[in-house]
Amino acid sequence: MTMEIEGFSLKYLQIWDKRSTVRHLERFQPTARDVASQIVPDNALPFSHSINDLNLSGEAVRWYAAMQCYRFMEEIALVESDVIVRLCNLLANRQHDWHLPFAARQVAMTIATDESYHALVAREFMENVQHLTGFKPNGLPGRCAVDVALEGVQSHVTESLWNDFQIIALCLAENAIVDELVGLARDTEPDNAFHCVLSEHMLDEGRHRKFFQQLLKFQWAALDPTARDSIARVLPTYLDLWLARDEPMEDALEDLEAVGASSSNLLVLKRKFLSARSGKHDNPMWQNVRNALRVAGMDTNAYLQQQLIIGGWLIPSNGQSQAKP
Ligand SMILES: [Fe+2]
Numbered sequence: 558m559t560m561e562i563e564g565f566s567l568k569y570l571q572i573w574d575k576r577s578t579v580r581h582l583e584r585f586q587p588t589a590r591d592v593a594s595q596i597v598p599d600n601a602l603p604f605s606h607s608i609n610d611l612n613l614s615g616e617a618v619r620w621y622a623a624m625q626c627y628r629f630m631e632e633i634a635l636v637e638s639d640v641i642v643r644l645c646n647l648l649a650n651r652q653h654d655w656h657l658p659f660a661a662r663q664v665a666m667t668i669a670t671d672e673s674y675h676a677l678v679a680r681e682f683m684e685n686v687q688h689l690t691g692f693k694p695n696g697l698p699g700r701c702a703v704d705v706a707l708e709g710v711q712s713h714v715t716e717s718l719w720n721d722f723q724i725i726a727l728c729l730a731e732n733a734i735v736d737e738l739v740g741l742a743r744d745t746e747p748d749n750a751f752h753c754v755l756s757e758h759m760l761d762e763g764r765h766r767k768f769f770q771q772l773l774k775f776q777w778a779a780l781d782p783t784a785r786d787s788i789a790r791v792l793p794t795y796l797d798l799w800l801a802r803d804e805p806m807e808d809a810l811e812d813l814e815a816v817g818a819s820s821s822n823l824l825v826l827k828r829k830f831l832s833a834r835s836g837k838h839d840n841p842m843w844q845n846v847r848n849a850l851r852v853a854g855m856d857t858n859a860y861l862q863q864q865l866i867i868g869g870w871l872i873p874s875n876g877q878s879q880a881k882p
């Protein structure tokens with residue numbers, strides 16, 4: 558298994574030299590023409606199906622779309638800097654209970670470099686859109702969801718396993734994020750400015766995802782059964798804090814309120830959203846995470862399966878939910 562990740566990493570380093578955006582791509586810069594139309598199109602906005610029912614002016618919808626662009630870019634800038642870069646450095650520079658080859662440590666350093674650059678691009682894009690539209694952000698959270706979720710479970714994980722848990726969280730985040738970018742890029746036209754920035758970001762993220770799938774498989778296989786069980790016990794709570802959050806919906810509702818949607822309309826919207834909300838097991842980000850677990854061979858671990866069923870993330874094969882109330 559060590560030779561497998563070493564061989565993969567050596568090839569990765571060659572490809573990074575030839576293809577990384579930080580070294581080879583002149584980045585997209587939006588113009589006044591790009592931002593004159595709606596920066597994020599209706600179909601990629603929260604509450605996309607109900608925006609027409611709110612009787613907002615075209616300018617109000619344009620403002621709402623700019624706010625969602627800022628929220629998304631802020632989340633990108635924070636998750637890259639506060640989580641991915643920090644944990645790639647941890648992966649590259651610290652000793653682990655499993656032997657990580659030098660080439661894999663160097664890959665982690667290249668990813669930290671890519672992600673710092675992605676954060677810079679996201680911040681620059683926000684600044685340019687703000688300058689060109691005159692729309693100021695409507696209050697941004699200042700912390701990303703992964704960071705909050707990690708803090709929320711830290712006291713449940715022993716100190717000796719905390720680095721391992723965080724590296725698993727890193728692998729899962731890097732699998733989920735790329736699929737989210739792909740989904741948003743699919744919902745936007747190729748000449749849209751938001752699409753252009755997402756597409757450039759994706760050029761690096763597909764490569765990252767492959768590395769983190771390899772790493773997750775390698776790390777999980779290297780952990781002893783007690784360590785695996787301890788991590789499996791905390792994973793569902795971590796997923797709750799990371800993926801099953803209402804904050805994105807509440808932030809979008811706040812933006813709609815700020816732009817003049819009536820409280821009665823917003824209440825209807827919120828009720829409609831909550832009643833249509835599917836279970837955790839249908840969460841699109843969870844589907845990406847689940848795929849990463851499958852590729853890494855973690856999905857066959859009976860104890861992890863049981864914990865995910867209890868946490869409501871998996872449906873047992875007999876179809877009866879054992880989720881906690
Ligand atoms: Fe990135």
Ligand SMILES: [Fe+2]
Binds near residue numbers: 641672731765
């Ligand atoms: Fe990445």
